[in-house]
Amino acid sequence: MTTLQEIGEDALIRRLTRLLPLAPDPLAGPGDDCAVIDPGPDSPTLLLLKTDALVEHVHFLPDTPPRAVGWKAIARVVSDFAAMGGLPERFLITLALPAATRIEWAEALYHGMGDCLRAFDAVLAGGETSSVPPQSATVIAIAATGSVRREHLVLRSSARPGQPILVTGTLGGSLRGKHLSFTPRITESHWLASHFKPAAMMDLSDGLAKDLPRLAAASGCGAALDRDQLPLTPGCSPAQALTDGEDFELLFTCQPEQLEPLQSAWPLTFPELPLTRIGTIVEPAAGESLSGGWDHFAPAILNPKS
Amino acid sequence: MTTLQEIGEDALIRRLTRLLPLAPDPLAGPGDDCAVIDPGPDSPTLLLLKTDALVEHVHFLPDTPPRAVGWKAIARVVSDFAAMGGLPERFLITLALPAATRIEWAEALYHGMGDCLRAFDAVLAGGETSSVPPQSATVIAIAATGSVRREHLVLRSSARPGQPILVTGTLGGSLRGKHLSFTPRITESHWLASHFKPAAMMDLSDGLAKDLPRLAAASGCGAALDRDQLPLTPGCSPAQALTDGEDFELLFTCQPEQLEPLQSAWPLTFPELPLTRIGTIVEPAAGESLSGGWDHFAPAILNPKS
Numbered sequence: 001m002t003t004l005q006e007i008g009e010d011a012l013i014r015r016l017t018r019l020l021p022l023a024p025d026p027l028a029g030p031g032d033d034c035a036v037i038d039p040g041p042d043s044p045t046l047l048l049l050k051t052d053a054l055v056e057h058v059h060f061l062p063d064t065p066p067r068a069v070g071w072k073a074i075a076r077v078v079s080d081f082a083a084m085g086g087l088p089e090r091f092l093i094t095l096a097l098p099a100a101t102r103i104e105w106a107e108a109l110y111h112g113m114g115d116c117l118r119a120f121d122a123v124l125a126g127g128e129t130s131s132v133p134p135q136s137a138t139v140i141a142i143a144a145t146g147s148v149r150r151e152h153l154v155l156r157s158s159a160r161p162g163q164p165i166l167v168t169g170t171l172g173g174s175l176r177g178k179h180l181s182f183t184p185r186i187t188e189s190h191w192l193a194s195h196f197k198p199a200a201m202m203d204l205s206d207g208l209a210k211d212l213p214r215l216a217a218a219s220g221c222g223a224a225l226d227r228d229q230l231p232l233t234p235g236c237s238p239a240q241a242l243t244d245g246e247d248f249e250l251l252f253t254c255q256p257e258q259l260e261p262l263q264s265a266w267p268l269t270f271p272e273l274p275l276t277r278i279g280t281i282v283e284p285a286a287g288e289s290l291s292g293g294w295d296h297f298a299p300a301i302l303n304p305k306s
Numbered sequence: 307m308t309t310l311q312e313i314g315e316d317a318l319i320r321r322l323t324r325l326l327p328l329a330p331d332p333l334a335g336p337g338d339d340c341a342v343i344d345p346g347p348d349s350p351t352l353l354l355l356k357t358d359a360l361v362e363h364v365h366f367l368p369d370t371p372p373r374a375v376g377w378k379a380i381a382r383v384v385s386d387f388a389a390m391g392g393l394p395e396r397f398l399i400t401l402a403l404p405a406a407t408r409i410e411w412a413e414a415l416y417h418g419m420g421d422c423l424r425a426f427d428a429v430l431a432g433g434e435t436s437s438v439p440p441q442s443a444t445v446i447a448i449a450a451t452g453s454v455r456r457e458h459l460v461l462r463s464s465a466r467p468g469q470p471i472l473v474t475g476t477l478g479g480s481l482r483g484k485h486l487s488f489t490p491r492i493t494e495s496h497w498l499a500s501h502f503k504p505a506a507m508m509d510l511s512d513g514l515a516k517d518l519p520r521l522a523a524a525s526g527c528g529a530a531l532d533r534d535q536l537p538l539t540p541g542c543s544p545a546q547a548l549t550d551g552e553d554f555e556l557l558f559t560c561q562p563e564q565l566e567p568l569q570s571a572w573p574l575t576f577p578e579l580p581l582t583r584i585g586t587i588v589e590p591a592a593g594e595s596l597s598g599g600w601d602h603f604a605p606a607i608l609n610p611k612s
Contacts, residue, residue, distance in 0.1 A: 035431040055442075057442075128447075
């Protein structure tokens with residue numbers, strides 16, 4: 001008898017998804033921040049699909065302000081559209097919670113969702129509510145459609161050796177509040193896709209130590225990280241910057257010749273948001289091994305937030 | 307302090323959805339079995355969006371065979387596409403479950419999902435997994451896209467007084483097994499949309515006593531039910547047929563002049579599936595009041611399955 005925590009999250013997902021039929025185009029299935037559907041050659045945009053979930057006691061606590069939980073539930077998904085160079089459009093909200101929940105809590109949750117939907121010009125398309133048993137955790141599942149202009153699409157699988165690795169903002173310390181109030185990097189992603197299109201990109205949700213190896217592996221490469229260059233959230237250690245998770249910053253690579261003009265132009269456009277080169281994409285065998293970061297099904301001792 | 311169970315499910319949904327931004331086109335928001343998105347006049351099909359959830363102890367039990375749970379999770383959503391005259395296409399699967407869950411349980415669940423996806427030519431587009439606290443219920447949230455040919459789209463809001471009300475199959479007794487193994491009425495819906503396009507349609511998920519008033523109210527009408535004509539699952543009472551829920555049959559209305567030719571043609575095409583006229587759409591004031599059916603947030607005494 002084997003449990004999920006003996007397998008870990010990434011291996012679990014691999015074991016489960018191989019049991020299901022997939023579209024012929026691998027971009028239209030799991031593997032990147034969003035699935036990418038091509039509606040046909042006449043369409044200037046591609047359809048993006050994404051799902052995500054927030055669980056009480058895992059992503060928020062019973063006493064977390066519900067309006068902040070609502071913002072976070074939508075903002076996490078918006079961040080995944082930013083990671084592809086796209087925009088969010090239509091949201092499906094599934095809410096599973098105890099019947100004894102106060103209506104005021106649920107309404108504040110939805111006020112927070114509304115704040116974030118309005119901030120990014122997205123709308124509600126539908127939803128579902130279900131009760132859970134009295135002592136069960138509340139679960140909020142969010143699915144959404146989005147779109148990306150064909151020429152703006154950025155995948156996580158197209159990094160190549162020699163490309164600089166960059167990250168927006170600062171890393172670490174999400175639990176002190178940022179994980180509830182962050183701004184998804186939609187504006188920055190759109191500017192990048194329009195002016196300095198990244199070679200590869202993803203958003204940082206589980207910590208750099210977990211996510212950078214994912215980007216490198218998806219690209220068939222390794223990553224050499226310059227730990228001295230990590231942009232630390234004030235008061236955070238490099239270890240926290242690597243493993244706290246829930247930074248929701250953009251992690252991307254660019255062509256080597258783009259680096260200098262990008263680093264010159266960025267502060268003129270985003271004077272308050274750091275952009276930092278933190279390493280270089282290398283051949284797979286030359287990459288370093290990183291450990292840590294958030295794993296839903298790892299033993300508690302390996303998870304920084306447990 | 308007011309709890310969800312003092313409000314009830316339909317009122318809860320009304321109170322929450324009014325807090326969120328909606329698309330200008332009401333069809334693209336909540337209210338029908340699926341949201342309907344028009345990609346533009348050049349597209350022969352419309353995009354359908356749907357989300358749904360299964361919760362342990364509510365929709366299945368810890369000892370329910372997981373492969374049957376997986377079939378049900380997908381089939382419930384497929385049934386919503388049938389309710390619009392459409393077809394399912396791409397699925398997003400969100401799984402929130404305890405880390406101590408056995409991998410064999412999760413793999414059997416996905417085998418069941420795969421069975422149903424393959425049966426209806428649908429594919430996995432993406433997913434998300436999360437842990438829940440050790441004693442929490444497992445939650446499976448399913449979101450999906452589908453499509454419907456413009457001329458096949460059937461809404462629940464377009465019933466008019468004088469139209470016969472029909473239902474496929476038999477009603478009641480879902481808990482004896484049907485709720486785990488039902489076949490969504492995709493074939494029947496497609497045949498109806500092609501040959502005897504219904505005036506209004508929905509699928510029966512919460513029991514006729516809950517769902518027929520929803521169809522009537524969405525259409526601004528009432529419903530006169532002929533209780534003697536209810537097609538009972540063998541061994542079930544009329545009360546069970548009205549309130550058990552999870553029948554996943556098609557409930558629809560047609561033009562009065564369609565009734566006779568439809569009733570003649572149906573058994574030639576679907577000899578093993580009953581089609582029964584169970585009443586007539588009437589003016590709102592002339593409709594009868596039905597009570598019962600499944601409400602996630604009603605006090606336990608009102609719920610047939612509690």
